[in-house]
Amino acid sequence: MNYNIYNKNKGIYVVLGNFDGLHIGHMSLIDEAVKLSIENNCYCMLYSFKNHPLKLINKDIAPKLLMTNTNKVKTLQKKSVDIIKLVNFDETLMKTSPEDFILNLISEYNIEGIIVGFNYRFGYKNMGTIDLLEKLSTKYNFMLKVMPPCKVNNQIVSSTKIRNLISSGNLEEANIMLNRKYSLEGIVVQGRQIGRQIDFPTANLKYDKDFVIPAIGVYYTNVEYNEKLYRAITSVGNNPTVSGNKLTIETYILDFSGNLYDKHITLFFIKKIRDEKKFDSLDALKAQLKKDKNFAKSQPFNI
Numbered sequence: 175m176n177y178n179i180y181n182k183n184k185g186i187y188v189v190l191g192n193f194d195g196l197h198i199g200h201m202s203l204i205d206e207a208v209k210l211s212i213e214n215n216c217y218c219m220l221y222s223f224k225n226h227p228l229k230l231i232n233k234d235i236a237p238k239l240l241m242t243n244t245n246k247v248k249t250l251q252k253k254s255v256d257i258i259k260l261v262n263f264d265e266t267l268m269k270t271s272p273e274d275f276i277l278n279l280i281s282e283y284n285i286e287g288i289i290v291g292f293n294y295r296f297g298y299k300n301m302g303t304i305d306l307l308e309k310l311s312t313k314y315n316f317m318l319k320v321m322p323p324c325k326v327n328n329q330i331v332s333s334t335k336i337r338n339l340i341s342s343g344n345l346e347e348a349n350i351m352l353n354r355k356y357s358l359e360g361i362v363v364q365g366r367q368i369g370r371q372i373d374f375p376t377a378n379l380k381y382d383k384d385f386v387i388p389a390i391g392v393y394y395t396n397v398e399y400n401e402k403l404y405r406a407i408t409s410v411g412n413n414p415t416v417s418g419n420k421l422t423i424e425t426y427i428l429d430f431s432g433n434l435y436d437k438h439i440t441l442f443f444i445k446k447i448r449d450e451k452k453f454d455s456l457d458a459l460k461a462q463l464k465k466d467k468n469f470a471k472s473q474p475f476n477i
């Protein structure tokens with residue numbers, strides 16, 4: 175991770191972009207960079223930002239995120255990316271012109287090649303285009319590879335598209351574009367303890383509001399706790415039956431008993447089962463939960 179420990183005489187193939195979610199489009203760039211670096215006895219580097227640029231530029235329209243930096247780094251390490259550089263997107267960086275952005279990069283690192291996607295934009299006000307990057311590659315003598323759009327069902331995969339799919343409850347399609355199951359993680363906190371009265375104790379997730387929350391509804395999920403995986407059903411909702419007044423993410427874990435308060439869990443969202451409903455009684459809710467549980471039992475582990 176630390177460039178200082180690398181051999182500065184060895185060249186670097188670098189991928190540039192935001193990379194929120196590391197979806198299959200992002201991965202096509204990363205796979206290409208890994209391949210080129212191996213073929214040319216160079217390093218492979220991902221150069222990106224710690225914080226989403228829009229958080230600084232206009233925080234009102236900054237998107238909710240798909241992935242933590244910790245998980246991003248873990249995934250990239252598994253992919254054999256040698257150098258992962260996540261820089262702070264600050265005022266100075268924001269005001270850097272497209273040419274200076276590239277100049278800074280090639281003066282700091284021994285860049286052999288740059289790999290970007292077909293729609294990559296860079297520098298102040300996103301003024302840098304692929305056309306400009308091509309000119310700069312000749313001027314400053316680096317190789318440039320522009321990857322074609324990666325599509326699913328004829329739709330171009332993007333972080334924005336995936337965020338919209340998740341927040342509208344289409345986890346199955348989002349998961350195809352991510353090539354993994356969308357997950358949220360956090361600590362389990364106390365709820366109102368109504369669940370246990372109807373034999374469905376639930377783990378209430380203390381979720382981080384910076385990340386994309388799936389649409390209100392009930393989901394088949396898998397839960398990772400203590401390095402073990404369980405089938406589960408998760409409600410994302412306001413719990414109208416018990417007059418809830420805030421959005422909670424509550425999970426009933428099959429084949430599990432024990433105290434989860436203050437414990438860390440990861441929820442993998444696999445598919446939406448149904449919409450949230452206001453039931454006339456707790457018994458009616460319980461009857462529905464039994465059905466949801468039976469559905470989960472019939473599903474394979476899926477992460």
Ligand SMILES: Cc1cc2nc3c(=O)[nH]c(=O)nc-3n(C[C@H](O)[C@H](O)[C@H](O)COP(=O)(O)O)c2cc1C
Nearest residue numbers: 365366367368369407408409413414415426450451
């Ligand atoms: C899989 C699952 C599905 C649920 N579906 C609904 C629902 O459709 N309508 C509703 O009002 N509450 C629903 N709930 C929420 C329950 O009302 C809630 O879990 C229960 O009140 C327990 O809350 P507590 O953890 O605060 O004790 C669901 C909970 C789970 C785990």
Ligand SMILES: Nc1ncnc2c1ncn2[C@@H]1O[C@H](COP(=O)(O)OP(=O)(O)OP(=O)(O)O)[C@@H](O)[C@H]1O
Nearest residue numbers: 191192193199290291293294323324331332333334
């Ligand atoms: N579907 C795709 N196919 C090929 N390259 C892609 C694809 N999506 C993004 N890229 C490339 O990956 C890099 C990172 O892009 P970026 O993080 O902006 O992705 P994005 O998914 O398009 O995000 P957003 O939806 O926020 O615009 C860029 O070089 C971009 O061109």
